Amino acid sequence: MIGVAEVDGGGGAEVVLWHDGNKVWGIQADDGETYISGDVPAEILAKVEEYASEENGEDDPDYFNAILNLGGELTGYDCGNGFSESGPKPFEILDDPDVAAVLNGFPAALAAALAGKGFTASPSLDGYRTWYTAATSVPGLTAAVAIRIHRANFGGVTITGSVGIQSAAVAEVLSELPETARLASSSTDAEFGEIDDCRFDPERQLAYPVSHSMVAARDIGDGVDWVMKYLDGPMATWFAERSDVTGLVSRAKTTNVVRGQQNVNPRRLRATIAFCAAHGHHDAAADLAQWYLARTESHPIDSTSRASAFDAALREQFPEYARARYQQAERASGGPTSAM
Structure with missing residues (x-):
């Protein structure tokens, strides 16, 4: 039991x-x-x-x-x-009729509003949030909006939100990694190809996710407006910062203090490298991998040996990426290096 x-x-x-x-x-x-x-x-x-x-x-x-x-x-x-x-x-x-009206009506109302931005309702990727996805200007990159809709403890319905960018190719690449190349904390590095995500509080000023409450059908419109306010405001900026490969690479290099050290988010960085390698941005992938391997600090869930094994796995899977990495070695040594 x-x-x-x-x-x-x-x-x-x-x-x-x-x-x-x-x-x-x-x-x-x-x-x-x-x-x-x-x-x-x-x-x-x-x-x-x-x-x-x-x-x-x-x-x-x-x-x-x-x-x-x-x-x-x-x-x-x-x-x-x-x-x-x-x-x-x-x-x-057994829901109160007002709560049932919100639970039944809000997802469709939000879908109608998001359709104007190119988003369509998608199957839930994690089993507990409602998902809407849209193509982006970067081939192979998908934008996502995830809304958690749940019954509030003292009546009504509460919603929280987040956005993300993902790629089916990233999910495939990372799922095929050997165990030695994976991060230490989970069996899969990116379960559904997520590259980066952010809740509706990009500056992370609050201890808990920002939320909005609805108690009856009359509140559904306000709930939709609340989501759209974030998508038209701070989350629009968030998406814009990741609207091309240069932006993705720049965000992948962002560091935060983890256990007293300045460290990058290894899931975001690995997913970015995998996306670039899988979609023909081989030089960008190689440069980001080299930058990461040259760092002296390792995130608690990564290590130099794991990162090196990740690099080796990508070289084996993507010949053009391997070629770009060997060309880096040639430039660094001042002479030709044979490709393996």
């Missing part, structure tokens, strides 16, 4: 596995700290790490909501949230 517990006001959440009256394992978040008991499967720990970085990024992981999301995935019930479309539904939520 799998149990899920939440103490919302205190910031506590727990997922546990019981068998024959004994607790087999548990993973708990309490006031920003995580606690593990028993032999928690590696795939469960990896999933928690993935969920924790989705809302706030790797530099500010949210383990409270990550453990609740895990509970929803394992049991089909996630406190305050809707259920997935497929599979058995062991629970039923």
Whole structure:
């Protein structure tokens, strides 16, 4: 039996596995700290790490909501949230008619508004947010808007939002990496080809994601306006900064302080290199890889050996990328270097 517990006001959440009256394992978040008991499967720990970085990024992981999301995935019930479309539904939520009207009407109303910006409703990529995607001016690059729609604890519906850029080619490239070339914290470097993302608070001035509440159908229009305000404002700037390969590379080099060191986000950087290599921007990919390998600091989930193995895997998969990397070596040595 799998149990899920939440103490919302205190910031506590727990997922546990019981068998024959004994607790087999548990993973708990309490006031920003995580606690593990028993032999928690590696795939469960990896999933928690993935969920924790989705809302706030790797530099500010949210383990409270990550453990609740895990509970929803394992049991089909996630406190305050809707259920997935497929599979058995062991629970039923009897919504207030006003809440039901918002849950049923808001996604379609938002889709209609986003259609004016070229976005269309897409299948959920993570199982708990509503997704809308659009092509960009960069071939192979997709823009995404992800809205989390969930029942508020004290009535009504609350929404939070984020944007991202992704590429199917990146998902394919990173899924084929050998284990030695992967990042240390998860089994997949970019589950659905995400290159970069940002919640509706690009300056990260707030401890929690900004949100908007709706209590009845009459509020749906205000909810749509709230989303569009961000997409027409700060998130439009965010997309513009990533509207070409030069912008992608520049953002990939952005550093933040992680455990006392200035470090790049290795997922964003690796995804950018993979995108450039897969879409013919071989020199940009090679230059970014060389810049990363020359750094003296490594992010806690990456290392020089892992980064080198990642570079080697891309050389094997993309001959033009390999050629660009060898040409770099030639320039650095002042003479020709044979391509392997």
